[in-house]
Amino acid sequence: MPLVAGIDSSTQSCKVVIRDTATGALVRQGRASHPDGTEVHPEHWWTALQEAISQAGGLDDVEAVSIGGQQHGMVCLDESGDVVRPALLWNDTRSAPDADQLIIEAGDGDAAAGASFLASSTGTVPVASLTATKLRWLARNEPANAQRTAAVCLPHDWLSWRLAGHGPGTGPQSLELLRTDRSDASGTGYFSAITGDYLPDVLKSTLGHVPVLPTVVGPFETTGKTPTGALIGPGAGDNAAAGLGVSAAVGDVVISIGTSGTVFAVSDVPARDASGLVAGFADATGNFLPLACTLNATRIFDATAALLGVNLTELGELALSAPEGANGLTLVPYFEGERTPNLPDASGSLHGLTLSNYTPANLARAAVEGVLCSLADGLAALQAQGVAAQRIILVGGGAQSEAVQQVAASVFGLPVFVPNPGEYVADGAARQAAGVLTGQLPDWALEGVEVSPLNSDGPAPFLTRYRRYAAGVAMG
Numbered sequence: 001m002p003l004v005a006g007i008d009s010s011t012q013s014c015k016v017v018i019r020d021t022a023t024g025a026l027v028r029q030g031r032a033s034h035p036d037g038t039e040v041h042p043e044h045w046w047t048a049l050q051e052a053i054s055q056a057g058g059l060d061d062v063e064a065v066s067i068g069g070q071q072h073g074m075v076c077l078d079e080s081g082d083v084v085r086p087a088l089l090w091n092d093t094r095s096a097p098d099a100d101q102l103i104i105e106a107g108d109g110d111a112a113a114g115a116s117f118l119a120s121s122t123g124t125v126p127v128a129s130l131t132a133t134k135l136r137w138l139a140r141n142e143p144a145n146a147q148r149t150a151a152v153c154l155p156h157d158w159l160s161w162r163l164a165g166h167g168p169g170t171g172p173q174s175l176e177l178l179r180t181d182r183s184d185a186s187g188t189g190y191f192s193a194i195t196g197d198y199l200p201d202v203l204k205s206t207l208g209h210v211p212v213l214p215t216v217v218g219p220f221e222t223t224g225k226t227p228t229g230a231l232i233g234p235g236a237g238d239n240a241a242a243g244l245g246v247s248a249a250v251g252d253v254v255i256s257i258g259t260s261g262t263v264f265a266v267s268d269v270p271a272r273d274a275s276g277l278v279a280g281f282a283d284a285t286g287n288f289l290p291l292a293c294t295l296n297a298t299r300i301f302d303a304t305a306a307l308l309g310v311n312l313t314e315l316g317e318l319a320l321s322a323p324e325g326a327n328g329l330t331l332v333p334y335f336e337g338e339r340t341p342n343l344p345d346a347s348g349s350l351h352g353l354t355l356s357n358y359t360p361a362n363l364a365r366a367a368v369e370g371v372l373c374s375l376a377d378g379l380a381a382l383q384a385q386g387v388a389a390q391r392i393i394l395v396g397g398g399a400q401s402e403a404v405q406q407v408a409a410s411v412f413g414l415p416v417f418v419p420n421p422g423e424y425v426a427d428g429a430a431r432q433a434a435g436v437l438t439g440q441l442p443d444w445a446l447e448g449v450e451v452s453p454l455n456s457d458g459p460a461p462f463l464t465r466y467r468r469y470a471a472g473v474a475m476g
């Protein structure tokens with residue numbers, strides 16, 4: 001049976017899965033790390049992709065490949081196809097003042113009117129994560145680089161273009177061959193998920209001119225071929241690809257716990273949330289993907305484990321050895337500032353310390369509870385937009401932790417389905433590649449476990465307490 005490949009070029013690493021088109025069986029896989037930091041030269045992603053592909057045994061026998069990638073990263077190319085400067089990633093908050101400025105300008109000085117206008121035109125009130133705000137930052141701080149920018153694309157667009165044989169020095173005509181999909185385009189801040197069109201006026205107001213943009217192609221279109229002849233699919237933003245990977249349908253809410261924490265749902269109606277909590281993105285099939293995203297998820301686990309001198313498995317065991325509520329300890333995890341709620345300059349805080357509760361077990365538990373409580377706010381914001389949640393599908397590296405699974409069920413108060421450990425962004429990209437090859441998405445089996453909520457009468461007391469402390473941070 002033909003083989004297809006799916007790639008996840010995420011914040012921390014690049015993962016490749018090679019699957020059998022008919023059965024979905026995993027045939028081979030590979031992985032390579034990305035450098036740390038919120039500003040990364042795209043060449044590092046290309047090197048990691050080569051390494052992950054070679055670990056996965058190459059793509060010679062693969063018939064189609066698609067790439068899912070971290071959203072929003074600003075990749076600027078000059079006329080010859082060279083990268084103008086390192087990409088600013090989704091979790092880089094330096095453009096927060098530019099986001100505020102774009103909102104005020106859109107409302108002719110009235111921020112509320114600007115937020116409402118941008119939510120209805122682009123689907124999303126801009127925050128520092130969105131590409132549009134990064135372009136404004138570039139125009140303001142590096143005007144020569146802004147002027148040199150002949151094309152702007154996203155991480156997955158750039159990698160698909162490289163895979164098709166384009167790259168540094170391939171010239172202006174190769175910029176016209178950049179391709180993207182509706183899901184990733186919808187995260188730029190200068191595209192309407194509703195009409196499927198770019199918004200050149202919005203783009204011009206950020207960068208000062210309208211550069212070449214990747215052409216947005218349909219869910220099963222071929223965008224090029226690899227040197228060995230495999231078809232290259234449109235790819236997707238990583239959250240939309242995860243939605244494909246778990247076959248999320250209208251009514252499912254997916255929560256991904258990776259570098260970012262995301263809560264999203266497949267919906268047949270677009271979101272236009274003027275409060276800015278919910279982004280009105282598109283999915284990878286023609287539907288919409290209302291999404292709330294936090295900046296602080298598994299890195300909080302990594303940092304807490306390092307502080308306690310344990311590994312991630314031990315951190316989970318410690319967390320499970322403390323009672324629900326961590327004996328009164330509450331961690332508000334805004335270590336890297338926060339995006340939802342929009343507090344780019346916030347920092348994390350630990351509350352409720354006493355001489356008796358200041359233990360490694362309570363701290364581990366408070367870290368897990370804090371990250372999941374912040375995502376409960378994202379879920380509430382989606383529900384306020386009319387999303388009905390029957391169950392949660394939990395994915396991402398953090399979902400492998402039993403402590404995370406159990407706390408998730410009690411924080412969300414809903415059954416939590418945890419698919420078997422896997423790379424669901426890369427799997428979604430592989431499903432898309434199979435769709436490109438055969439004309440329809442394959443029906444691959446998805447196995448996992450269901451974790452039931454412990455409490456069913458109202459929010460867990462530690463969530464109420466968390467919300468009080470988080471509101472205090474928001475009020476400064």
Ligand SMILES: Nc1ncnc2c1ncn2[C@@H]1O[C@H](COP(=O)(O)OP(=O)(O)O)[C@@H](O)[C@H]1O
Nearest residue numbers: 010011012013258259260298312396397398401
């Ligand atoms: N058992 C575990 N417990 C908690 N976190 C885990 C565990 N295993 C992996 N992780 C976390 O998963 C993260 C990577 O997840 P991943 O979804 O691949 O991230 P990204 O897609 O953002 O690069 C790491 O930061 C790591 O802390």
Ligand SMILES: O=C(CO)[C@@H](O)[C@H](O)COP(=O)(O)O
Nearest residue numbers: 010011070071090258259260
């Ligand atoms: O900014 C968002 C979504 O809007 C993030 O979800 C990025 O897409 C990065 O994803 P991970 O690398 O954490 O999976």
